[in-house]
Amino acid sequence: MSIFDIVQYTIHTLARRKIRSILTLVAMAIGTLAVILLTSLGEGARIYVNQEFQSLGSNLVIVMPGRSETTGAAPPLLGETPRDLTLRDALSLKKHRSVKSVAPVCFGAAPISFNNLEREVSILGTTAEMYDIRQLALAKGQFLPSVDPELSQAVCVLGSGIAKELFVGKPALGSWIRIRDQRFRVLGILDSKGRSLGLDLHETVLIPVASSLSLFNTESLFRILVQARSESECENVKAFIKRQIKIRHEGEEDITVITQDGVLAAFNKIIRALTLGVGFIATISLAVAGLLIMNVLLISVSERKTEIGLLKAIGAPERQIISLFIVEGVTLSLLGCGVGIVSGCSLVAILGAIFPQFPFKIVFWAIIGALLLSFFSGYLFSYLPAKKASKLDTIIALSKR
Amino acid sequence: MIHLDHISRIFTVGTQEVRALDDISLDIGAGEYVSIMGPSGSGKSTLLNLLGLLDRPTHGIYKLQNEPVSSLDEEQQARIRREQIGFVFQFFHLIPRLTAFENVELPLSLNGVIKEERAQRVRSILDSLGILDRASHRPDQLSGGQRQRVAIARALVVQPAMLLADEPTGNLDRRSGREVIDILEDQNRKGLALIVVTHDPDLGKRARRRIRLEDGQIVQDIRNDQTLPLEQ
Numbered sequence: 001m002s003i004f005d006i007v008q009y010t011i012h013t014l015a016r017r018k019i020r021s022i023l024t025l026v027a028m029a030i031g032t033l034a035v036i037l038l039t040s041l042g043e044g045a046r047i048y049v050n051q052e053f054q055s056l057g058s059n060l061v062i063v064m065p066g067r068s069e070t071t072g073a074a075p076p077l078l079g080e081t082p083r084d085l086t087l088r089d090a091l092s093l094k095k096h097r098s099v100k101s102v103a104p105v106c107f108g109a110a111p112i113s114f115n116n117l118e119r120e121v122s123i124l125g126t127t128a129e130m131y132d133i134r135q136l137a138l139a140k141g142q143f144l145p146s147v148d149p150e151l152s153q154a155v156c157v158l159g160s161g162i163a164k165e166l167f168v169g170k171p172a173l174g175s176w177i178r179i180r181d182q183r184f185r186v187l188g189i190l191d192s193k194g195r196s197l198g199l200d201l202h203e204t205v206l207i208p209v210a211s212s213l214s215l216f217n218t219e220s221l222f223r224i225l226v227q228a229r230s231e232s233e234c235e236n237v238k239a240f241i242k243r244q245i246k247i248r249h250e251g252e253e254d255i256t257v258i259t260q261d262g263v264l265a266a267f268n269k270i271i272r273a274l275t276l277g278v279g280f281i282a283t284i285s286l287a288v289a290g291l292l293i294m295n296v297l298l299i300s301v302s303e304r305k306t307e308i309g310l311l312k313a314i315g316a317p318e319r320q321i322i323s324l325f326i327v328e329g330v331t332l333s334l335l336g337c338g339v340g341i342v343s344g345c346s347l348v349a350i351l352g353a354i355f356p357q358f359p360f361k362i363v364f365w366a367i368i369g370a371l372l373l374s375f376f377s378g379y380l381f382s383y384l385p386a387k388k389a390s391k392l393d394t395i396i397a398l399s400k401r
Numbered sequence: 402m403i404h405l406d407h408i409s410r411i412f413t414v415g416t417q418e419v420r421a422l423d424d425i426s427l428d429i430g431a432g433e434y435v436s437i438m439g440p441s442g443s444g445k446s447t448l449l450n451l452l453g454l455l456d457r458p459t460h461g462i463y464k465l466q467n468e469p470v471s472s473l474d475e476e477q478q479a480r481i482r483r484e485q486i487g488f489v490f491q492f493f494h495l496i497p498r499l500t501a502f503e504n505v506e507l508p509l510s511l512n513g514v515i516k517e518e519r520a521q522r523v524r525s526i527l528d529s530l531g532i533l534d535r536a537s538h539r540p541d542q543l544s545g546g547q548r549q550r551v552a553i554a555r556a557l558v559v560q561p562a563m564l565l566a567d568e569p570t571g572n573l574d575r576r577s578g579r580e581v582i583d584i585l586e587d588q589n590r591k592g593l594a595l596i597v598v599t600h601d602p603d604l605g606k607r608a609r610r611r612i613r614l615e616d617g618q619i620v621q622d623i624r625n626d627q628t629l630p631l632e633q
């Protein structure tokens with residue numbers, strides 16, 4: 001019997017038991033759908049995080065005070081606290097040729113006021129280079145001027161949310177606002193679509209870094225953002241920063257330097273593992289569907305004893321009977337898987353249309369995996385019923401009507 | 402063609418042994434017309450199943466076309482069944498979801514005959530049995546006689562060397578029964594060996610060779626070379 005004849009025969013058989021076939025098919029379809037949906041959610045989450053990181057600025061190396069890496073060494077001696085990360089430290093990082101720009105960041109909270117309106121906001125002290133590094137956009141006016149970073153200047157740039165609240169429609173540019181007891185002139189207003197991981201710049205006032213250090217009466221920077229000239233230079237820059245700061249800090253490695261790529265790679269790894277795990281759990285439902293197929297086939301075998309006996313009598317060898325039932329099981333499971341793939345992909349497309357901000361992404365290997373798994377599940381679980389059918393006693397099967 | 406040498410078939414039920422066939426030796430030539438008769442439980446069906454390679458003897462040697470076949474493996478026996486042996490059963494055993502055409506086509510598919518040739522052979526056999534107009538009917542849309550004719554067509558379509566029929570008229574009225582016998586004898590005249598198990602003495606008498614079984618043994622084996630005309 002050619003495979004074509006077998007398939008045709010199988011289709012005849014399945015068509016005669018529509019409801020049962022469809023129910024089994026649905027079980028396999030749901031399993032497949034779960035695999036596709038869950039993996040595309042996972043992949044979507046990964047892409048989402050990646051996009052967020054991209055918005056942080058590209059080729060970014062972030063320097064933080066203090067060591068957060070665990071080295072396994074003895075705990076530091078009592079009284080040893082990490083040295084401050086100073087503005088001079090930051091400026092010393094500009095020397096390397098792989099460094100494109102450096103933006104020191106000082107961060108704190110302070111009350112600001114205009115006319116009689118007052119509120120507590122985040123104050124971010126930085127330099128003009130922040131604008132490019134973080135890919136900010138202005139709604140009005142201009143950004144902090146590129147001057148000597150050690151120079152205090154009484155100017156500020158407002159987050160869009162604050163500008164709206166303080167100035168309610170009135171022109172803000174050129175006005176003087178008060179931060180604590182110091183006066184700052186408004187130079188510009190950030191665009192409202194500026195959205196970044198970690199910091200919400202809507203509710204932030206940006207001032208020159210030197211001004212902020214004196215405002216908070218500190219030497220210590222919160223972060224230094226360093227932009228490398230290219231992705232390949234990030235590691236170079238990272239090594240340079242470590243060396244440089246170590247020299248400046250009397251041989252102590254008391255900073256943490258992370259590259260965006262490093263963090264991203266770690267994130268990707270974690271989320272990929274999660275997606276794989278969730279996808280794997282979903283494949284259990286494929287195995288359950290396989291069991292259902294086995295059940296249906298076992299019923300089919302006992303219902304079709306006479307037919308099996310007849311096939312053997314007219315010369316079908318046992319392996320032919322086995323292949324008939326395996327093809328039946330595999331056809332059921334592959335059809336179910338096909339339905340699952342189509343409905344899974346449509347569902348992902350629909351979800352993508354409903355939640356456009358979340359990047360649902362169908363994972364190609366999940367489809368291949370689901371197909372392979374449903375094939376093997378169908379194959380393995382039909383083997384037992386097929387074997388049972390092939391071993392049926394022909395004479396007994398034919399002696400009853 | 403068929404050579405049985407001291408064949409026994411013993412069934413063990415619990416501790417009890419049933420000798421369904423007890424030391425049978427028998428030769429049947431190509432193109433013979435044999436009827437097998439005997440009381441119920443005498444081993445007629447067991448003998449037929451054995452001849453048709455659906456069963457293996459407990460003792461003895463079965464040679465088909467001079468080749469010992471009882472010791473062949475399952476796959477080889479299946480091959481002989483699909484190429485040389487046709488079965489006709491009392492209960493027809495047509496596959497209910499397939500049409501008459503598809504039922505008859507099945508043995509050809511098993512033999513790997515290509516589709517075009519299959520269609521042509523099925524058509525011609527259905528035509529010669531007078532049921533071509535029923536080709537697309539399913540078994541439940543056919544009368545008993547028509548069903549048995551489809552079953553006979555299925556047995557004949559591979560052009561076997563022998564046709565084994567276990568009470569082929571047992572489930573038919575007299576008229577359909579006669580028509581079926583007519584068809585079978587017609588095939589026999591064209592050279593097909595015909596072995597019919599029956600309880601019907603009138604039918605049994607028609608065969609040129611009549612074998613009588615009792616308790617698994619051949620108690621009578623007579624030849625009668627004149628063929629009776631079909632009574633109307």
Ligand SMILES: Nc1ncnc2c1ncn2[C@@H]1O[C@H](COP(=O)(O)OP(=O)(O)OP(=O)(O)O)[C@@H](O)[C@H]1O
Pocket residue numbers: 412413414419420421439440441442443444445446447448
């Ligand atoms: N599978 C089996 N297991 C045990 N005993 C069996 C089996 N098949 C047949 N027998 C026994 O073998 C003997 C012969 O059976 P067989 O079916 O050949 O009889 P038969 O001549 O065809 O009878 P009938 O005319 O009723 O069809 C009977 O005693 C029967 O009980």
Ligand SMILES: [Mg+2]
Pocket residue numbers: 445446447
């Ligand atoms: Mg019988």
